[in-house]
Amino acid sequence: MEGQDSGDTKQSTADMTQFVQTLLQQMQSRFQTMSDSIVTKIDEMGERINELEQSINDLRTEMGAEGSPSPLSTSKKPDEPKPDEGSA
Template identity: 85%
Template sequence: MDGQDSEDPKQSTADMTVFVQNLLQQMQARFQTMSESIVTKIDEMGVRINELEQSINDLRTEMGAEGSPSPLPPSKNPEEIKPEEGSA
């Protein structure tokens, strides 16, 4: 019986090692999949941002070509505007 007792801890250690290795491999595969998914989504967002910038530039060009005035009045510098009321 002593022979069996000495083999059980070795077998148990080997089983635990295999289990941990498999678990680590599964975790690595999942992290790799998530990483690739995140990179793909970031790339897609970059493409969308570039398309949006191009659309904005196209709209600016159209507005400039039509000779229409800017929809926003020229803004005044807030430092130039000094309230006179309530000054002590």
């Protein structure tokens, strides 16, 4: 009977080893898939940022070509008193 127990133990160890190897392969495959997905999304975001920067530069160029003042320079007029100056 002891010989049979030794064989069962060896088989059990082999089964467990195979199970762990399969599990590790599945995990590696999933991590690789997630990694590829993340890299793809980062690349797409980089492209969208580049397009956005180009659009902003195009708008700046267009505004400069029309001779329009920038929105910052028209938002505050130096001749107007500040609200707290007029009440004194």
